[in-house]
Every structure is written in C-alpha cells, then in structure tokens.
Amino acid sequence: MNASYAPDRLELMAVPGIPMVETGDNLADLIGQALESNGLVLQDDDVLVVAQKIVSKTEGRLVRLSDVTPSEEACVRANDTGKDPRLVELMLGESRQVLRERQGLLIVEHRLGLVMANAGVDQSNVDTGCALLLPEDPDRSARVLRRALRDLTGADVGIIISDSIGRAWRNGTIGHSIGSAGILPLADLRGAIDVFDRPLQSTEVAIADEIAAAASLIMGQASEAKPVVLVRGFGPLHSTLDSRALLRPREQDMFR
Numbered sequence: 001m002n003a004s005y006a007p008d009r010l011e012l013m014a015v016p017g018i019p020m021v022e023t024g025d026n027l028a029d030l031i032g033q034a035l036e037s038n039g040l041v042l043q044d045d046d047v048l049v050v051a052q053k054i055v056s057k058t059e060g061r062l063v064r065l066s067d068v069t070p071s072e073e074a075c076v077r078a079n080d081t082g083k084d085p086r087l088v089e090l091m092l093g094e095s096r097q098v099l100r101e102r103q104g105l106l107i108v109e110h111r112l113g114l115v116m117a118n119a120g121v122d123q124s125n126v127d128t129g130c131a132l133l134l135p136e137d138p139d140r141s142a143r144v145l146r147r148a149l150r151d152l153t154g155a156d157v158g159i160i161i162s163d164s165i166g167r168a169w170r171n172g173t174i175g176h177s178i179g180s181a182g183i184l185p186l187a188d189l190r191g192a193i194d195v196f197d198r199p200l201q202s203t204e205v206a207i208a209d210e211i212a213a214a215a216s217l218i219m220g221q222a223s224e225a226k227p228v229v230l231v232r233g234f235g236p237l238h239s240t241l242d243s244r245a246l247l248r249p250r251e252q253d254m255f256r
Contacts, residue, residue: 005187005207007233014218015040015048015228023060028148031228035153042155045236047183048145049175049215051227052163053125053132055141061133062126063090081106087121090131094119099256110134113247114178115256117166135161138179139242146181158183158237162212164221168255175216177208177243184208184239185246206246207237 017034021027027050035042042048056062070078070085074092078085082103092098095108099115108119112134120134135141142159150156161179166172177185185208192200215229250256 005184005205005234005237007235010214010231010233012214012218013040013230013232014226015230016226018054018225018227021054021057023058023062025058026148027054027058028145028152031149032152034228035230040230042149042153042157042230043232044156045158045232045234046155047158047160047211047231047234048149049160049162049212049219049229049231050142050145051219052120052134052138052161052178053122054227055135055138055145055161055179056132057126059135059141061135063131063133065129065131077101077106087118087123087131090121090133091119094121094133109256112138112178113244120163120178134163134178139181139244140179142179142181142242156182156238158234160208160212160215161243162215162219164216173221175209175212175214175219177206177212177246180208180243182238183211183234184237185241185243208243209246 015034015038017037018030065086068086068089070089074089075085078088081101091106091108094111096111097109098106099109100107106118109115110119122132126132138161142161146157146159159181160177162175163178164173165176187205187207189200189203189205194200211231215231218229219226
C-alpha cells in the first residue's frame, strides 16, 4: 500500500449553494454550478463526499406515509417500539432481518448488507408526512455521478456517498461510506512494517469511512445545508473496489 494513503496535509472544503433537490434533478449539474459559484475547480484525485439525502431525493426515494399500508408484522413491531407502523413497514421492506428492537429503535440488517438503526429510513430534512429511504444501490449512484462529473469537468475524481451511523459501543453518530467509486475504500496493511520493523498482522484501514467521518464535521447534521464536501490531498488512490469491501462477512461477525 502506497504511504500516500496517510498524507501530511488534507484539505476539506464545503461546497455551499446546493439547492433543495427534487426527484429527477441532475446532481452533477447542481454540484458543478455550486463549484463554479464558489470559485472551486475540480482536480484529478479530488474526492467529493456527497450526503446520502440528496442522492436519495434525486433518485425518487422519498415516500409519502399516506401511501404506505402497514402489514401485521409492522403493526406488532410498531406496538413494541412505539413507532409509526407505516415507518416500520418501510423499515421492514428495506431489511433482510431485524436483529434487535427496543422502545424507539429497530436494529436491522439492511438489504444492502449494512447493519444499522431503522434501516436508514429518515424523516429529518424532508417534508412533513414523508420519509426518505437509502438509494437503491449507492455504489452504482457513486459510479454514475463520477462519470457525469468527469464528462462535465474533465477531472477524474473519487466519490463517496455518506450517511450517519451510530456505533454499538460509543455514543454519538459519525459519517460513514455507504457508496463509493474511484477511490480505494479499504486499505489492507497486513504485512506492512511498523516503526519497530514488525509486520502488521491484522490492520486494515477503512479509508472511505474515515474520509466520510471527517467530511461529516463540515456537513453538519441539522440545518447547515452543506451536503457536498470537497476533499483534496489524498493523491492517487484509484480502485475498482466499492464500499461493499467495507462490509464484514457474516461468518466473521462475532455479534450476530
């Protein structure tokens, strides 16, 4: 693994001016216009971290709860958790399995393989009476956006689609990657030599997650309206891998 994965300097810059997006909007065009209005020019090897919400909105993943009919299972789980049964129905539809539940919370294995709260179904920063689902395929969304931005700007950039996630043993949420393209998401350092000339035995670095977490500090979580962050300084970390490389195989998961 090239040592440039740990650069001496890294720049993170918000890209203000992204408007409220709607289904069918051209996200690459909106990002390109915001970059231009802020005097930012994309360079090869830049990384753009894009909030999941604006990707989901452009892809039509906004659901009106009035259109949702809860199943019997959803009603039972809603009673157990105190949640709206229509929201629970959406969560079940997005999930492979419910792993844990308590008042106000469902922990599920999402159909994408992510273990997360409430299947990523979110009502923050969306219209009243609606809920937003994760993109159908965030890695594909990242690839499409990367190609569109390359056609628009000529720059070969990496894309990370980020979302917030809670952690089992820590308070607070952090950003993590649910989709990526054009950037190495996971660096395998096993066999690399440490400063005492000992080979590393098990170290893998979740590069895409660490970038997403850093960008999340700039994006904010409430009304900041900064869903795109430009990250510069990583150097060439191109890869054909995507964020699925970050999913731990079930047979190695000690907590399920």
